[in-house]
Amino acid sequence: MSLFDIFNVAGSAMNAQAQRLNVVASNLANADSAVSANGGPYRAKQVVFNATPVGGDAAMGVNVAAVIDDPSPMKMVYDPKNPLADEKGYTTMPNVNVVEEMVNMISASRSYQTNVEMMNTTKTLLLKTLTLGQ
């Protein structure tokens, strides 16, 4: 029954969007972390979405293929009194673009909502199908 596959499709998309939201939260929280676990400043993370077949014939779900380090250059901030500053007085700060992350957050939450609505519609249809002939 193809309608049941929609739950897999929407479920996988919700998982992927939730992971994207998680990454956004991590990036925003660490927007000013000059030192991270590897010693250097925090590097922004980005998720890579990939369409993947789930269940039946045409059902294409979403999975997170990879969480990559943002390749954009680090922010250089002139702050000579910072103990991490180099000899010219510049401190390397994370390459988190706060505006971009906020946009990402809104986009992810809207996509999540759409998938929830999709699931609700499908549930209504399936429940109606169950009452067929009664």
Add this chain to the structure above:
Amino acid sequence: MNSLNDMLQFHQQALNVRGYRQQLLASNMANADTPNFKARDVDFNSALQGALARTSDTPETRNAGVLATTAPQHLSVVAGREVTPAGAALLYRSQMQGSVDGNTVDMDTERAQFADNAIHYETNLTLLNHQIKTMMAAIQG
């Protein structure tokens, strides 16, 4: 028995095609943020015609020239083009506004089609219910 079957056949096939289309539209919406994803859809009219034509076929003619698919990753190919299980061509949606990441999902179109398809599915269910009620009335008197 056969006439009962024939009577319910149309709506049964219509529901199947509607269900299949709903799944396609759901996949499109789920992949609204996936780079290089191409939105897909079927022409409902030709899909239903195909589904109705196939119900009169024998299993031999139905599967003639069709490659067996044993995994969901396999493409279903008949004479070089992808087809749905119902026998209609699986088409790509023409683009309204291009995006840099190669994604062709237009959320407005998809949501409108999703709602439209859901309403049509329910309509089919209602009509099928009425048919069943009519038959029950005829049987019980």
